[in-house]
Amino acid sequence: MTPEDLEILLAPGGQELLAGLRGHDPADDLAVATRLRRTYEAPLVAAALTQTRLRQRGAAKFGADAERMYFTPHGLEQSTRASVADHRARRFAAYGPGGVADLCCGVGGDAIALLRAGLAVTAVDRDPLTCAVVRANADALGLGEQLEVVCADVTDIGAGDRDGVFVDPARRTARGRVFDPEAYSPPLSWALAAAAKGAPGAVKVAPGIPHEAVPEGAEAEWISDGGDVKEAVLWFDARAGGVRRATLLPSGATLLGRGLPDPPVRPVGRYLYEPDGAVIRAHLVAEAAEELDGGLVDPTIAYVTADELHPTPYATPYEITDVLPFNLKRLKALLRTREVGTLTVKKRGSAVDPEDLRRRIRPQGPHSATVFLTRVAGAPTMLLGQPAR
Numbered sequence: 382m383t384p385e386d387l388e389i390l391l392a393p394g395g396q397e398l399l400a401g402l403r404g405h406d407p408a409d410d411l412a413v414a415t416r417l418r419r420t421y422e423a424p425l426v427a428a429a430l431t432q433t434r435l436r437q438r439g440a441a442k443f444g445a446d447a448e449r450m451y452f453t454p455h456g457l458e459q460s461t462r463a464s465v466a467d468h469r470a471r472r473f474a475a476y477g478p479g480g481v482a483d484l485c486c487g488v489g490g491d492a493i494a495l496l497r498a499g500l501a502v503t504a505v506d507r508d509p510l511t512c513a514v515v516r517a518n519a520d521a522l523g524l525g526e527q528l529e530v531v532c533a534d535v536t537d538i539g540a541g542d543r544d545g546v547f548v549d550p551a552r553r554t555a556r557g558r559v560f561d562p563e564a565y566s567p568p569l570s571w572a573l574a575a576a577a578k579g580a581p582g583a584v585k586v587a588p589g590i591p592h593e594a595v596p597e598g599a600e601a602e603w604i605s606d607g608g609d610v611k612e613a614v615l616w617f618d619a620r621a622g623g624v625r626r627a628t629l630l631p632s633g634a635t636l637l638g639r640g641l642p643d644p645p646v647r648p649v650g651r652y653l654y655e656p657d658g659a660v661i662r663a664h665l666v667a668e669a670a671e672e673l674d675g676g677l678v679d680p681t682i683a684y685v686t687a688d689e690l691h692p693t694p695y696a697t698p699y700e701i702t703d704v705l706p707f708n709l710k711r712l713k714a715l716l717r718t719r720e721v722g723t724l725t726v727k728k729r730g731s732a733v734d735p736e737d738l739r740r741r742i743r744p745q746g747p748h749s750a751t752v753f754l755t756r757v758a759g760a761p762t763m764l765l766g767q768p769a770r
């Protein structure tokens with residue numbers, strides 16, 4: 382999208398066209414474009430069809446709001462999904478009404494959530510089109526009143542007089558993903574220094590951030606949504622104080638680190654618990670295992686086992702029926718006897734390719750099962766079971 386595209390889309394003709402394209406099937410693009418070009422200018426039709434496709438993709442992150450929002454392909458890809466942004470915005474709002482500087486605002490995934498949480502937002506981005514998009518998005522959602530957009534390099538202007546500071550550095554360039562935090566834009570060290578001045582301050586980072594890179598005194602929070610780890614955020618907050626936290630959306634269950642030692646290793650019990658990815662990334666398997674009165678199947682593997690079924694948001698329980706040394710023939714024979722046709726393969730600490738395994742086993746039958754390929758006390762092992770009820 383170019384700034385001109387956005388301008389014509391925001392004009393009355395563009396609005397009418399976009400409204401008419403809601404729910405449009407992209408497979409019909411060609412026929413629809415031909416028909417619409419009889420009424421509308423070709424550049425407007427092209428811009429509206431592209432925007433409609435982006436809105437349809439955007440629904441995965443923004444739900445029904447996406448139908449009214451504007452996206453650039455990069456802006457959509459880099460934006461924070463609404464569930465995660467809302468969670469973070471609630472924490473900013475809990476701090477008080479001081480407003481937030483959203484440094485590197487992109488198309489506004491975070492800005493929208495902050496505005497919805499009732500906070501005034503100064504949104505800064507150096508890309509003029511992106512600035513126009515964040516403004517259009519806030520206006521389209523009826524949230525524009527409390528938004529100030531500043532088109533500038535954040536390293537030139539900083540957070541101004543806002544109490545809260547949020548920084549989401551670009552971790553991609555035109556050439557792809559950037560792995561060196563000092564090659565982020567702005568560099569991570571700048572983002573951390575800016576956020577450290579906020580009350581509170583926060584920096585969104587990749588979930589793979591090494592624990593050693595978390596500044597002393599900051600809280601590191603790993604966030605998953607629907608079981609997938611989405612991001613980590615480093616909080617500078619008088620109340621944070623060096624804590625590690627795993628937050629699971631949509632429930633919002635949040636597990637705090639207490640610096641527990643590694644859980645004990647014990648024989649496989651009746652249940653195997655697969656900790657949520659956020660719990661694993663936050664190194665809080667010991668905290669989850671303590672709640673479950675469980676131990677590890679192996680000192681190097683994040684599977685927790687216990688004799689009893691405890692309800693927990695932090696791990697998915699499976700009831701284990703068989704514990705066998707890893708052996709493809711035996712697994713095949715066992716699944717045949719049990720008439721298992723639907724096999725879910727999970728693995729941790731095993732080099733086996735699940736797809737290859739399924740191909741070689743060719744499961745057949747009316748029943749389903751889950752096999753865990755893992756190590757138990759160092760030995761390659763297969764655990765057969767099913768989700769516990």
Ligand SMILES: C[S@@+](CC[C@H](N)C(=O)[O-])C[C@H]1O[C@@H](n2cnc3c(N)ncnc32)[C@H](O)[C@@H]1O
Pocket residue numbers: 456459460461462484485486487488489490491492505506507508511533534535536549550551552566567
């Ligand atoms: C990861 S995206 C932000 C996504 C946003 N939080 C959202 O949810 O939509 C990063 C943004 O930072 C902007 N950016 C990168 N370096 C910048 C700088 N030095 N000053 C201002 N903006 C910058 C990019 O233009 C991009 O829009």
